[in-house]
Amino acid sequence: MIRAVLLDLLGVVYDGDVQIAGAAAAMERLRGTGLPLRFVSNTTRSSRDAIIAQLAGLGIEVEDEELQTPARAAVKWLRKHGRRPHLLVHPDLEVEFSGVEGGSDKAVVVGDAGEAFDYASLNRAFRELIAGADFLALATNRTFKDADGLLSLDTGAFVAALEFASGRSPVVLGKPSPEFFHSALAGLNCPPADAVMVGDDAESDVAGALRAGLGAALLVRTGKYRAGDETRFDPAPTAVVDDLAAATDWIISRAAA
Amino acid sequence: MIRAVLLDLLGVVYDGDVQIAGAAAAMERLRGTGLPLRFVSNTTRSSRDAIIAQLAGLGIEVEDEELQTPARAAVKWLRKHGRRPHLLVHPDLEVEFSGVEGGSDKAVVVGDAGEAFDYASLNRAFRELIAGADFLALATNRTFKDADGLLSLDTGAFVAALEFASGRSPVVLGKPSPEFFHSALAGLNCPPADAVMVGDDAESDVAGALRAGLGAALLVRTGKYRAGDETRFDPAPTAVVDDLAAATDWIISRAAA
Numbered sequence: 001m002i003r004a005v006l007l008d009l010l011g012v013v014y015d016g017d018v019q020i021a022g023a024a025a026a027m028e029r030l031r032g033t034g035l036p037l038r039f040v041s042n043t044t045r046s047s048r049d050a051i052i053a054q055l056a057g058l059g060i061e062v063e064d065e066e067l068q069t070p071a072r073a074a075v076k077w078l079r080k081h082g083r084r085p086h087l088l089v090h091p092d093l094e095v096e097f098s099g100v101e102g103g104s105d106k107a108v109v110v111g112d113a114g115e116a117f118d119y120a121s122l123n124r125a126f127r128e129l130i131a132g133a134d135f136l137a138l139a140t141n142r143t144f145k146d147a148d149g150l151l152s153l154d155t156g157a158f159v160a161a162l163e164f165a166s167g168r169s170p171v172v173l174g175k176p177s178p179e180f181f182h183s184a185l186a187g188l189n190c191p192p193a194d195a196v197m198v199g200d201d202a203e204s205d206v207a208g209a210l211r212a213g214l215g216a217a218l219l220v221r222t223g224k225y226r227a228g229d230e231t232r233f234d235p236a237p238t239a240v241v242d243d244l245a246a247a248t249d250w251i252i253s254r255a256a257a
Numbered sequence: 258m259i260r261a262v263l264l265d266l267l268g269v270v271y272d273g274d275v276q277i278a279g280a281a282a283a284m285e286r287l288r289g290t291g292l293p294l295r296f297v298s299n300t301t302r303s304s305r306d307a308i309i310a311q312l313a314g315l316g317i318e319v320e321d322e323e324l325q326t327p328a329r330a331a332v333k334w335l336r337k338h339g340r341r342p343h344l345l346v347h348p349d350l351e352v353e354f355s356g357v358e359g360g361s362d363k364a365v366v367v368g369d370a371g372e373a374f375d376y377a378s379l380n381r382a383f384r385e386l387i388a389g390a391d392f393l394a395l396a397t398n399r400t401f402k403d404a405d406g407l408l409s410l411d412t413g414a415f416v417a418a419l420e421f422a423s424g425r426s427p428v429v430l431g432k433p434s435p436e437f438f439h440s441a442l443a444g445l446n447c448p449p450a451d452a453v454m455v456g457d458d459a460e461s462d463v464a465g466a467l468r469a470g471l472g473a474a475l476l477v478r479t480g481k482y483r484a485g486d487e488t489r490f491d492p493a494p495t496a497v498v499d500d501l502a503a504a505t506d507w508i509i510s511r512a513a514a
Contacts, residue, residue, distance in 0.1 A: 113376075114376060115375075115376045115377065116376070117375065117376040117379075118372075118374065118375045118376065119370075119371060119372050119373075119374040119375065119410070120372065122374070122410060122414075123409050123410050126408075126409070126410050126414070127407060127408070127409075130408060142421060142422045142424075143422055150384060151383075151384070151387060152380050152383070152384075153376070153379060153380050153383050153418070153422050154422070156421060156422065157379075157383070157418040157419070157421050157422040158418060160417050160418050160420075160421035160422075161410070161414040161415060161417050161418040162414070163417075164399060164413060164414050164417035165399045165400055165410050165411070165413065165414040165417075167399075
């Protein structure tokens with residue numbers, strides 16, 4: 001029986017600036033079940049406020065406490081360890097780190113910097129790493145579906161570049177980190193085994209959620225999904241469904257509420 | 258007994274624009290032995306002509322046939338397979354590919370593009386790869402010693418990024434490809450087991466040469482060398498020496514000529 005629902009955003013609820021057909025209506029039906037919802041997004045090109053505003057523009061209301069982002073997890077990590085961030089992130093995400101001071105020891109924080117990824121910025125981050133800075137990856141996704149409909153390079157590619165050159169391994173803060181999924185469920189009084197995850201990334205969303213102990217993970221055929229993704233990573237999805245509307249049917253038929 | 262000598266350039270003969278102390282004099286002594294010399298450089302920020310001119314400026318005369326570069330190996334590959342190059346290389350290297358037409362099928366060629374590595378150019382290369390283009394890496398070096406004396410990101414980091422995101426593996430044309438070492442020895446009537454390699458990269462120069470069957474590989478403590486490099490990769494160097502002058506002593510005492 002399902003007692004909580006975790007949803008990815010980009011590729012599940014919207015693509016670029018448009019709603020994926022039927023997503024807002026499906027969200028309404030999910031809300032109607034009374035099941036608690038959490039949004040677990042690895043998108044790091046926008047601030048939390050921008051994500052919430054974008055969803056509102058699509059007719060989807062999301063409370064601040066319902067949105068779990070890697071940047072928030074990173075800020076928590078930096079405060080706990082007393083590290084000063086060396087940011088290699090999108091300019092629109094920098095605001096999330098504005099209150100973090102830290103000490104003299106640094107941590108390199110890598111997000112999806114987009115056009116801000118260039119040789120000079122990558123080399124500065126690399127030099128911090130070999131000088132001993134900690135290494136935080138907001139995500140390790142390989143690709144995302146870009147506004148033009150084609151796949152584009154995501155954070156994971158640049159994390160892999162820094163990892164290869166420095167010989168250092170990152171602490172991963174977003175999906176597929178088990179802590180990220182568990183943290184999203186915190187306060188819901190729902191063990192991971194009673195939660196379901198819905199995403200378009202067979203590796204980070206689906207295999208990641210199942211490795212984190214979630215009871216089920218659904219792969220949708222929207223967003224970055226490409227034929228064959230369901231067999232590419234281990235564990236395989238609990239089910240593959242057309243879109244969020246079909247995922248909602250699947251969830252409602254198994255809901256504890 | 259040694260019958261041929263392969264030398265790396267950057268970090269062995271010169272650093273940035275200056276000779277490494279004693280390198281030109283050591284080269285003179287090596288020339289005096291009569292052993293054939295070949296220069297096997299993974300540097301892909303300069304054209305062949307620029308490399309030869311730079312060496313001449315340091316008082317070191319090198320014949321065209323003595324210089325083996327990944328770009329030359331790539332051109333050979335492109336012609337053999339009839340592929341049109343999609344270049345992700347330094348602007349100064351593009352001239353090396355000017356005569357290559359190829360057919361409609363493409364091959365992405367990745368070199369040390371330096372400042373020309375940016376999100377847009379990497380993403381274009383990534384999209385060619387997932388659309389089916391072949392994948393050629395001029396080198397896979399992790400780092401090089403930059404003009405300011407610090408390590409900087411080398412080609413391998415960007416190859417790793419593209420490999421991670423695309424799921425494709427490159428054909429490696431420079432060191433440590435065994436074909437690259439063997440090709441440098443072509444026409445010398447010297448089996449690999451009778452040749453020695455001298456380099457500052459414990460992985461690409463030294464372990465690579467030994468895996469290619471060379472009889473010996475010397476690691477110099479100049480260039481990018483950092484304490485402990487000699488134990489980091491397998492196979493370990495035949496010997497670790499201070500610089501090219503010390504490597505020359507080692508070679509002369511074992512020369513067949």
